[in-house]
Amino acid sequence: MSExxxxxxxxxxxxxxSHQHAGSxxxxxAELALxxxxxxxxxxxxxxxxxxxxxxxxxASSPTEKDPFFAPAADxxxxxxxxxxxxxxxxxx
Amino acid sequence: xxxxxxGADPRVSCLLALADDALVTSQVLSGxxxxxxxxxxxxxxxxxxxxxLGVARALLARAGELEGRGRDxxxxxxxxxxxxxxxxxxxxxxxxxDFAVAMVRLLLLATAQLQRYADLRASDDPVLAGVAAKAxxxxxxxxxxxxxxxxxxxDGTPESHRRTRAAVHAExxxxxxxxxxxxxxxxVPTFAPATPGYADGVRAQLAADLTEATVPAPTLAPASAxxxxxxxxxxxxxxxxALLAPMQELARAHPGATW
Amino acid sequence: xxxxxxPVAEPASFRALLEADxxxxxxxxxxxxxxxxxxxxxxxxxxxxIIGMQPEGEWIQRAPSLRRKAILLAKxxxxxxxxxxxxxxxxxxxxxxxxxxDALHTGRQKYSSIFNYPAPTWxxxxxxxxxxxxxxxxNQVPLCRCSYGPYAxxxxxxxxxxxFHQRQGFELLYALAHGTDEQHRMAQEAVDRWWWPSxxxxxxxxxxxxxxxxxxxxxxxxxxxxxxxxxFVDMTVPQAEALGLTLPDPDLRxxxxxxxxxxxxxxxxxxxRVIRGDGPLNRQRLAHRVGxxxxxxxxxxxxxxxxxxxxAERAVPA
Numbered sequence: 001m002s003e004x005x006x007x008x009x010x011x012x013x014x015x016x017x018s019h020q021h022a023g024s025x026x027x028x029x030a031e032l033a034l035x036x037x038x039x040x041x042x043x044x045x046x047x048x049x050x051x052x053x054x055x056x057x058x059x060a061s062s063p064t065e066k067d068p069f070f071a072p073a074a075d076x077x078x079x080x081x082x083x084x085x086x087x088x089x090x091x092x093x
Numbered sequence: 094x095x096x097x098x099x100g101a102d103p104r105v106s107c108l109l110a111l112a113d114d115a116l117v118t119s120q121v122l123s124g125x126x127x128x129x130x131x132x133x134x135x136x137x138x139x140x141x142x143x144x145x146l147g148v149a150r151a152l153l154a155r156a157g158e159l160e161g162r163g164r165d166x167x168x169x170x171x172x173x174x175x176x177x178x179x180x181x182x183x184x185x186x187x188x189x190x191d192f193a194v195a196m197v198r199l200l201l202l203a204t205a206q207l208q209r210y211a212d213l214r215a216s217d218d219p220v221l222a223g224v225a226a227k228a229x230x231x232x233x234x235x236x237x238x239x240x241x242x243x244x245x246x247x248d249g250t251p252e253s254h255r256r257t258r259a260a261v262h263a264e265x266x267x268x269x270x271x272x273x274x275x276x277x278x279x280x281v282p283t284f285a286p287a288t289p290g291y292a293d294g295v296r297a298q299l300a301a302d303l304t305e306a307t308v309p310a311p312t313l314a315p316a317s318a319x320x321x322x323x324x325x326x327x328x329x330x331x332x333x334x335a336l337l338a339p340m341q342e343l344a345r346a347h348p349g350a351t352w
Numbered sequence: 353x354x355x356x357x358x359p360v361a362e363p364a365s366f367r368a369l370l371e372a373d374x375x376x377x378x379x380x381x382x383x384x385x386x387x388x389x390x391x392x393x394x395x396x397x398x399x400x401x402i403i404g405m406q407p408e409g410e411w412i413q414r415a416p417s418l419r420r421k422a423i424l425l426a427k428x429x430x431x432x433x434x435x436x437x438x439x440x441x442x443x444x445x446x447x448x449x450x451x452x453x454d455a456l457h458t459g460r461q462k463y464s465s466i467f468n469y470p471a472p473t474w475x476x477x478x479x480x481x482x483x484x485x486x487x488x489x490x491n492q493v494p495l496c497r498c499s500y501g502p503y504a505x506x507x508x509x510x511x512x513x514x515x516f517h518q519r520q521g522f523e524l525l526y527a528l529a530h531g532t533d534e535q536h537r538m539a540q541e542a543v544d545r546w547w548w549p550s551x552x553x554x555x556x557x558x559x560x561x562x563x564x565x566x567x568x569x570x571x572x573x574x575x576x577x578x579x580x581x582x583x584f585v586d587m588t589v590p591q592a593e594a595l596g597l598t599l600p601d602p603d604l605r606x607x608x609x610x611x612x613x614x615x616x617x618x619x620x621x622x623x624x625r626v627i628r629g630d631g632p633l634n635r636q637r638l639a640h641r642v643g644x645x646x647x648x649x650x651x652x653x654x655x656x657x658x659x660x661x662x663x664a665e666r667a668v669p670a
Contacts (some may be wrong), residue, residue, distance in 0.1 A: 004131070006443060024440040024505070025133055026449060027663070028655035031241055036133040039140055040433055060379070076374040123412045123425060127405040127640070130437075132432050135405070139429035143422060150418050167417045192651050248661065251655025256650075272650025343416040343474055350532050352416045352474075352524075 005054055007033040011041050012049040019051055027052075103277025105160045106179065107285045109169075110325055111209070112152035113180035116170060117333070118202060119145040120340055122195070128193055137238060141199065142229040151224045151313040159218075171344035173342050175333045179276060181236065182324040183267035185333040191258035193246050196263050200239035200302065205271045205295050207232035212291065240302055247306030258308045265310050272296065276325050294315070359384035359558070360566070364594035370571055375501035378444040386570050390564075391445050392461065393572065395452045399463035401635055402456075403637050405431045407471040407591045408480060423520050424477065430517065434510045441502040457642045465623065466553050468631030475528055475535075475542035481521015483543070483550040483588070491554070499571025522591065529596045536596075544600040551615075552623040554581040580670050585613050609664060 004026040010019035022041045027033035033052040042050060122142040129135040153166040164172075167305045167323040184202060210232055213225035246253040272292035277284040289296070323329065345351075353430050363381035376382055412428065415421035425588065439449045455461035466484055471477060492514065495507040528539035558576040560566060567573035575583075585604075592599050603616035 003652050006448075022439055023509075024443060025436060026131070028134065028245070028652070029659040031657065032133075032245075035241065036137065039136045040133065040436055043136075043140075043433070044428075092321065120413055125408040126412060126425070126428055126432075126646075127402075128644045130644075132402065132436055135432040136429055136436070139425055139432070143425050143429070146418065146422050153418075169623075170418055170625065173418075175373065184651070188535075190647060192648070245655045245658040246651070249657045252650050253654030253657075305469035339414045343414060347416070347532060347534060350416075350535055352420050352527055352531075 004028045005056065007037070007052045008051070008058060009037040009041055010051040010082050011037075019049065023057060039054050101332045103280040104218070104284050105156050106277035107275040108152050108156035108159070110179040110181075112149045112169075114184050114202065114271075115145040115152065116149035117178070117180045117184045117336065119143075119149060120336055121184065122199075123197065128190070132181060134250070135158065138300060141235050141238065144235065148224060148228045148231065149280070151220075155218070155220045155224070167344065171341045174317075175329050175337055176327045178324075178327065178329065178333060178337070180324055180329075180333070181267065181271040182330060183264065183271050183328060185324065186267070187332055191256060191260065192242075193253065194263070195262040196242040196246060197257060197260040199235060200243050201264055201268055201271065201299060203232050203236035203239055204299055204302075205268070207236050208288070208295055209275075209292055212287050213285065215286045221284070243302065243308070244306045247303070247308040258305065260309045261303055262311050268296065268299070270324055273325065302343050310349055356662065359388070360386075370499055370569075373571075375504060376499050377501045383570075385566070386572070387445050388527070389567065389570075389572060390503065391447055391452075393419055394438055394442040394503055394506075395447075395455065396462050396464075398435045398442060398452070399456045399461060399483050400467065401431045401435035401438065403463045403467045403641060404484075405435075406637055406640055407467060407469070410471060411474060411477045414474070415477075417563050420524065423551070427517050427520060430513050433647075437506040437509055437519075438503075441500075441506040444502045453645065457645065459638070464553060465626040465631055465634075466549050468626050468634045468637055469545070469549055470633055473538050473542060475525065475538040476545065478521050478524035478528065479542040479546040481517055482591070483521075483546045484553070485518040485521060486513060486588060486591075487550045487553045487584050489518060489578055490587065494574035497571075497574060499574055522595070525597065530550070539595075540597050547599050547601065548618065548622075551581060551585070551618055552620065554584065556623070557621055582612055585615055589613050594655075616668055 003030075006024050007027055008024050009022045011022045014018045022037075025033065025036050025040060027036050030082065034050060037052050055065050119142045122145070124140055125138045126135055126142070129138055149170075150166045153169045157164040157166065157169055183198060186198075188198065191193060207229060210225040210228040214229065216222045216225065246257040248254070258264055269292075272295055274287065275285055278287060296310075303310045344350075360383050362383050362602050364378065366376065366382050366386070369376050376386075408424060408431075412421060412424050415424055439452060442452060443449060444507065456463065466487075471480060489511065490545065492507055492511055496504055496511055498504045498507065525539050525543070529536040530536075555577040558578050564576075568576075589599065589604065601616045603614065605614055606612075607614040613666065626634070
């Protein structure tokens with residue numbers, strides 16, 4: 001799914017509660033991301049409101065988590081995928 | 094006066110036409126599960142197939158009740174022969190694994206269903222009115238999904254544009270049958286109310302969608318418009334029999350069995 | 353800490369989390385081997401869900417009643433969703449889904465070999481729901497407490513949805529077992545086909561392998577293969593009795609001393625054969641999956657191209 005970027009999905013299960021991170025999915029654009037998020041994360045009527053955000057747009061900071069590869073300037077939600085290009089034939093991956 | 098080939102209650106004819114459109118569509122779309130272009134789309138298509146199946150079941154059950162011959166949803170789905178099906182030809186044609194065809198077809202169908210169900214909310218039959226009220230929301234969702242895709246495929250790559258354009262040209266002539274008055278509806282206008290100008294309205298809406306998707310609807314000569322009204326009369330292509338055979342085989346092999 | 357150091361070396365913070373039974377989250381320090389093991393395990397779990405859509409998916413269009421058709425559609429849809437939750441969890445560890453799919457398609461990563469068996473009759477759909485999903489649940493419930501946060505959370509979501517699957521399989525078989533003689537026979541034969549493969553889903557008998565022991569220590573694996581297998585047997589035998597169906601094991605008997613069911617020896621040579629790619633449908637299952645992916649390439653490209661055009665339009669000043 002390299003043509004389709006990763007999006008994070010946030011769902012507010014019902015009125016009065018705040019949005020919670022539900023997971024992620026791949027979609028080519030915001031509209032499809034939103035529709036897919038609804039299909040995937042609110043199928044059993046679990047959601048009143050859905051937000052989708054491109055993962056790359058999220059700025060993160062977690063002082064108690066120790067992130068070895070990124071110094072204090074690190075701001076992405078996940079380790080950058082391209083950092084881990086796995087050579088052919090590597091065991092267990 | 095529109096034909097009522099089954100010679101029976103015109104309300105049943107209307108219901109069967111609607112139900113069979115939904116049932117056959119669900120059956121064809123089910124073939125995309127585990128074969129869609131993206132796993133997210135497997136989920137989305139399964140949703141559409143489930144919704145269409147749900148409407149089909151409700152309409153078939155009501156048809157069976159009104160018919161009064163003791164046929165339930167399964168008797169109607171599994172034990173009718175192709176000639177007794179009342180779906181429009183549009184939905185029984187194979188899509189040959191072409192996603193553009195599947196989405197163009199869904200756009201046409203869901204847009205037609207949306208307005209149809211919207212009108213039927215005013216039916217004097219409380220069951221049909223209730224089914225229609227729920228089905229309107231689902232049809233809106235299906236139309237939205239199909240439209241989202243047709244836009245992207247029409248205005249995506251040269252290949253997707255080519256396929257979508259071909260799909261539009263192949264499917265558009267079959268729209269007429271889908272938009273024609275339901276069989277028997279003119280005899281029971283309070284059971285199956287329809288907005289005057291329904292067909293023109295849907296066509297205009299679709300024409301606008303397709304223009305936006307850069308795959309404008311073909312302009313047909315009046316002679317070819319309304320060419321095929323066979324499905325509503327039970328005169329189907331061989332595709333329907335091919336579709337129904339696997340669907341009905343197991344139920345027919347064990348008559349009287351419950352599952 | 354970088355790649356070149358010992359892959360099993362543990363940062364103090366990592367061990368502290370495990371000891372407190374707290375969750376390791378994506379940006380925490382972790383041994384490289386922990387990360388790699390999880391990527392592989394989560395990805396293979398995801399692949400299993402996706403491939404697992406096929407044997408049941410084949411029956412959606414052939415279900416004998418509309419209600420069964422709807423139930424099966426919903427189940428297979430859930431499986432696609434579970435695959436997506438799991439790919440999402442794996443991606444938090446620094447891989448892209450496209451790499452994982454590529455690994456599946458080229459055979460570098462596996463999926464549960466149970467899905468290489470055919471589903472020749474309608475009753476197989478029931479047997480898969482009852483036995484295969486039943487075994488999966490026994491495996492999955494402990495994973496809800498896996499040390500890695502995103503995986504544990506995905507598992508919680510999956511477990512909630514999974515119980516419906518097993519119940520439906522049981523109910524399907526119950527209807528058959530209590531139906532006509534032909535239906536009863538269909539059900540019994542399907543159970544006879546799926547029992548031993550389901551037991552093999554728990555993997556080979558535990559040994560003192562370093563890998564297994566390390567997975568336990570790191571909270572990736574909570575119970576041994578044999579413990580989980582026994583749990584499954586003990587849960588399932590009474591269910592078979594309730595169904596009125598037998599299980600194809602002459603050595604199956606209640607062992608009052610141990611308080612559980614003793615069962616016959618499993619022929620693991622078949623499992624290894626199927627894992628190696630020699631199972632009945634290995635090629636077809638993978639080919640179907642690869643075909644769907646390749647046939648859909650033009651669609652994915654079109655969607656990406658559309659978005660590119662819109663982005664270019666938005667960039668142009670009005």
